[in-house]
Amino acid sequence: MAMLGERTLPRITRTAGGYVKGRWVDGEESETTFRASIQPAKKDDYDQLQALAEGRRVESAIRIYTRTELVVAGDTAQNGDLVIHRGDRYLVTAGGDWNVGMRGVDHYRYLAVRQKPTAEEGS
Incomplete structure (x- = not known):
């Protein structure tokens, strides 16, 4: 049985990152797909994310409902x-x-937070 609004979305997973000469370097990225329903985040979600964001301002967030287990940032060396x-x-x-x-x-x-493009990716 499908979830309401469920569709196929791209998912990027990363191998474990590490420090190189004192700077964090993310692992290699690979793209797959998964099925999920995306909903806008609620006010309470933003309050929770502000507390988790280590001083970063959260400008855009979404709720993801899926039957696929995702990696949460900070839980492993993969960085989410x-x-x-x-x-x-x-x-x-x-x-x-x-x-x-x-x-x-x-x-x-x-809960997922929109990432701003880096200088390498463009604006």
Whole structure:
């Protein structure tokens, strides 16, 4: 059974990163697809994300509902999965397992923050 508004989206996963000469370097990126429903973040989500964002200002966030387990930033050396939504990259920064043992209802819910393009990617 599909989730409401579910569609196929690009997902970027990264191998483990590490420090090189004192600077963090992300791992290699690879792109796959997964099925998810994207919803706008709520005010409470922004309040939670501001507390998690280590002093960074959160300008745009989304909720992701999926049956696919994603990597959350800070949980591993991979620095979190990136989800492409409407041409923007969103970093998965929080999430939880909403699997309650009911077939067709089990899913994961994540919060993701839009990433600004780096100088290398352009504006």
